[in-house]
Amino acid sequence: MATTKTKAVTKSKTTTKTTTAKTTVSKKQCDLSVLHVSPEFSPLAKIGGLADVAGTLPLAELDLGVDARAMLPAWPGVKEKVEKLGKLEKKPLGTLYIALNARVCEITVLKATLKGLTIYLLDNEEFFGNKAVYPTENNARTVEPFVLMSYAAFELPKVTGFEPQILHVHDWPSAFIPCALQYHKHYSKLRSKYKVVFTIHNMAHQGLFAPDCIPEWGFDWSSFAWGQDETLEYWGLVNLMKGALNYSDAITTVSPSYRQEIATSQYGYGLEGVINKNAHKVFGILNGIDYSVWGSSTDKTIPASFNTRSFKGKEKCKQAICEQFGFSNPSLPLAVYIGRLVDQKGVGLLAEALKQTDGVMNTLIIGSGNDYYQGLISDYVDNSSYAQKFFGFNEELAHVAYAGADMLLMPSLFEPCGLSQIIACSYATLPLVRATGGLRDTVIDAQDENGNGFVFYNVCANDLADTIRRATETYKNKAYWKKLMLNAKNADFSWKVSATKYTDLYKSLLN
Ligand code: GLC
Numbered sequence: 001m002a003t004t005k006t007k008a009v010t011k012s013k014t015t016t017k018t019t020t021a022k023t024t025v026s027k028k029q030c031d032l033s034v035l036h037v038s039p040e041f042s043p044l045a046k047i048g049g050l051a052d053v054a055g056t057l058p059l060a061e062l063d064l065g066v067d068a069r070a071m072l073p074a075w076p077g078v079k080e081k082v083e084k085l086g087k088l089e090k091k092p093l094g095t096l097y098i099a100l101n102a103r104v105c106e107i108t109v110l111k112a113t114l115k116g117l118t119i120y121l122l123d124n125e126e127f128f129g130n131k132a133v134y135p136t137e138n139n140a141r142t143v144e145p146f147v148l149m150s151y152a153a154f155e156l157p158k159v160t161g162f163e164p165q166i167l168h169v170h171d172w173p174s175a176f177i178p179c180a181l182q183y184h185k186h187y188s189k190l191r192s193k194y195k196v197v198f199t200i201h202n203m204a205h206q207g208l209f210a211p212d213c214i215p216e217w218g219f220d221w222s223s224f225a226w227g228q229d230e231t232l233e234y235w236g237l238v239n240l241m242k243g244a245l246n247y248s249d250a251i252t253t254v255s256p257s258y259r260q261e262i263a264t265s266q267y268g269y270g271l272e273g274v275i276n277k278n279a280h281k282v283f284g285i286l287n288g289i290d291y292s293v294w295g296s297s298t299d300k301t302i303p304a305s306f307n308t309r310s311f312k313g314k315e316k317c318k319q320a321i322c323e324q325f326g327f328s329n330p331s332l333p334l335a336v337y338i339g340r341l342v343d344q345k346g347v348g349l350l351a352e353a354l355k356q357t358d359g360v361m362n363t364l365i366i367g368s369g370n371d372y373y374q375g376l377i378s379d380y381v382d383n384s385s386y387a388q389k390f391f392g393f394n395e396e397l398a399h400v401a402y403a404g405a406d407m408l409l410m411p412s413l414f415e416p417c418g419l420s421q422i423i424a425c426s427y428a429t430l431p432l433v434r435a436t437g438g439l440r441d442t443v444i445d446a447q448d449e450n451g452n453g454f455v456f457y458n459v460c461a462n463d464l465a466d467t468i469r470r471a472t473e474t475y476k477n478k479a480y481w482k483k484l485m486l487n488a489k490n491a492d493f494s495w496k497v498s499a500t501k502y503t504d505l506y507k508s509l510l511n
Pocket of ligand 1: 048049050053201202254287415416417418419438
């Protein structure tokens with residue numbers, strides 16, 4: 001694998017970081033219309049980074065004059081949240097009738113507005129009203145909410161009058177859209193009406209189902225022709241991601257390096273061949289973050305704000321965290337891990353490396369995940385005087401931790417983009433990462449004059465431990481550390497550049 005890194009773009013003084021749309025886009029500007037379909041949408045329904053992207057990219061597109069809108073199921077709490085944060089029209093726009101597994105499902109469409117963005121909420125108590133976004137197990141029954149969400153995109157114009165040219169669909173739960181345009185008995189007739197952009201946020205989750213789902217979904221059996229690169233068949237199962245790769249007009253993934261990685265057997269999870277066959281239409285576009293939510297000078301949730309002129313506020317944030325978690329030696333560097341405790345995130349490496357380096361820094365681990373990794377972390381934390389844990393997720397705590405920490409630990413085994421390291425930079429907290437995917441594209445090692453963090457390469461706990469030691473040694477050189485902080489803070493990862501790339505892609509598909 002190549003070891004060269006893309007340099008983080010340094011923002012010019014005039015760059016504006018805010019991606020929030022101030023007004024609803026006027027009709028005149030809209031020669032491009034896009035509907036985003038995603039199971040997650042921040043801040044209404046958030047499980048992971050997908051929500052942040054689905055919730056902010058459309059806003060950045062609105063800023064560029066695109067008529068971008070979004071659609072998502074009214075999962076539990078969504079209607080209440082939108083009423084609190086935006087506007088929810090009481091009167092439904094209408095009812096959609098969708099055929100699924102030999103019955104007709106009725107879905108009420110509600111219109112909401114959030115930061116100027118029009119959002120269509122799909123309301124149906126049976127399918128969306130009492131469910132977590134993702135089921136604990138994928139099967140014919142538990143996938144039904146995602147099938148309905150996807151087919152609703154085709155029915156939506158009947159009640160909204162909004163006819164998008166582009167359907168921008170995210171991850172396998174919305175992959176039914178490109179698959180149905182190819183294989184559904186009725187929806188395949190709509191193929192020429194839309195251009196479909198499919199964004200891979202994580203190649204590890206592909207949506208695998210037993211073939212008896214095929215007639216239930218209304219697909220033709222030709223979709224399951226064995227041993228064909230082009231169909232949905234994958235080792236005897238139906239693979240929705242495979243179908244989306246084959247039948248979308250363009251495929252994007254969330255960083256340029258991950259684009260390269262998924263073409264290899266190490267990161268392609270069995271679909272590297274399909275990626276390579278479709279290479280002409282696969283693009284890597286780096287995610288951005290919303291600086292109006294994650295900005296050290298505007299964040300209302302942190303004890304003190306700060307900017308590049310003075311980091312005094314950051315010291316107060318650190319003090320607050322050290323007091324809250326009882327770190328008795330606050331002069332040590334403070335490292336945080338903020339994320340899910342799962343395989344992908346390299347938690348095994350982390351637990352081992354922290355044991356090896358115990359005492360060189362204070363460490364706070366925030367997140368939840370599987371029992372095995374929680375156990376590994378507990379084993380370390382319970383036997384250390386330098387570590388604390390918070391199993392769970394608390395948005396406010398995350399803000400303070402990003403702001404108050406000196407370093408963010410992110411030793412991911414793979415990372416399509418990763419948002420935590422970008423958020424950390426915004427608070428002048430230096431990311432310590434493994435060079436993979438979006439981490440490779442956003443973090444430059446401290447040895448480089450543009451350095452904004454620390455990078456190691458091999459999936460190896462000793463290498464991570466060495467890098468932790470190197471970082472804590474560097475911390476002792478205050479002037480150099482400050483230079484790294486300034487580099488981190490000055491890197492511009494706002495959505496503007498990436499949203500422009502998506503918009504150019506939409507235009508190229510329509511021409
Ligand atoms: C997934 C990926 C993460 C990415 C996010 C948003 O959660 O694991 O790397 O940042 O999607 O695209």
